[in-house]
Amino acid sequence: MQPKISVVVTVYNEEENIQPLVTAITEALEDIPYEIVYVDDGSTDQTVKVLRSIDHPHLRVVELMKNYGQSPALMAGIDHAKGEYIATMDGDLQNDPSDIPAMLKIAEEGGWDMVAGERVNRQDGMVLRKIPSKIANYIIRTSSGVHLKDYGCALKVFKANIAKDLGLYGELHRFIPVLAHLEGARITQVPVKHHARKFGVSKYGLGRTFKVMSDLLLMLFFKRYMQKPMHLFGNLGVILFGVGLLINFYLLILKILGNDIWGKPLMILGLMAIIAGVQFITIGIVIEIQMRTYFESQHKRPYKVRTLS
Structure with missing residues (x-):
């Protein structure tokens, strides 16, 4: 029988948290057909041994071959999940599995494609976790147009078809709501419980905020220009090419009037603008061809149908 929900838990060196979390998930979902999919991301402690010992x-x-990072590990869990819905959560006992049934109910009754958790009473250190998280949440919220209060909460419930199409590469797990929004998902956020870490060591720190900035540029490209890259590179190319032509036309007039223009910085700027413009237009054409190849070679369509009647 297909499980109603698959709980995907990614772990790296969390040996002390395995058994308590499995017990908590079991108690929380006893009235729902479920499965638990643990993904070990190349742990170097006894995490795998503990998992194998649980009946x-x-x-x-x-069990992954090596440490790939949270996004690939999460993708592996989602790929192997069989449930109609998929719940994701961290393996450090800070997320509470007792929130999952209520989130699943909200998703089913409200027709939501994703229900994300919002940690309303975070049990983290102020400097190392809360401040960087607030900065990252603000940046993502204002830049992406997906208005959630807490992007960093790992506890989420999705429809399986949305989760399996997310395309989690690199470290894009931070942008799961944005990726789901790009797929046309209807998203809501609900308050969830949050607990202090009891065992193990946190893998997060201030450095994540700077990584968010670089990944955010990629997300903005996905959101605005994924299916129309020529609108970005082509527009930039035309503007630069036009500026270069105007500069060189101005210099040509000066030359006709008898002025010496050789070696002027303005002439160099004009030539560079023309060259850069041609390059941007060429890049836009090449990427446009690649996007068409991507869709047509895999028989994909640049749209998705929610319902058909």
Whole structure:
């Protein structure tokens, strides 16, 4: 029987948290057909051994070859999940599995494609976690147009078809709501519980805020120009090419009037603008061809149908 929900948990060196979390998930979902998919992201402690020692009818373990990072690990768990819905959560006991049934109910009754958690009473250190998180949330919210209060909460419930099409590469797990929004998902956010870490060491710090900035540029490109890259590169190319032509036309007039223009910085600027303009237009054409190849070679369509009647 297909499980109603698959709980995907990604872990890296969380040996002490495994058994308590499996127990908590089991208790929270006892009235719902479920499975637990643990993904070990190349742990160097006894995490895998502990997972293998647990006798649980609904527990499946995906052991990766090495440490790939949270996004690929999360993708592996989602790929192997069989549920109609997929819930994601961290394996450090800070997320509470007891929130999952209510989130699933909201998703089903409200027709939501994603229900994201909002940690209303975070149990983290102010400097190391809360301040960077607030900065990152503000940047993502204002730049992406997806207005959620808490992007960093790992506890989320999706429809399986949305989760499996997210395309989690690099470290894009921070932008899961934005990726889902790009797929046309209807998203809401609900308050969830949050607990202090009891065991193990946190893998997060101030450095994440700077990574968010670079990844955000990629997300903005996806959001605005993924299917129309020529609108970005072509427009820039035309503007630069036009500026270059105007500069050189101005210099040509000066030359006709008898002025010496050789070696002037303005002439160099004009030539560079023309060259850069041609390059941007060429890049736009090449990427446009690649996007068409991507869609047509895999028989994809640049749209998705929610319902058909």
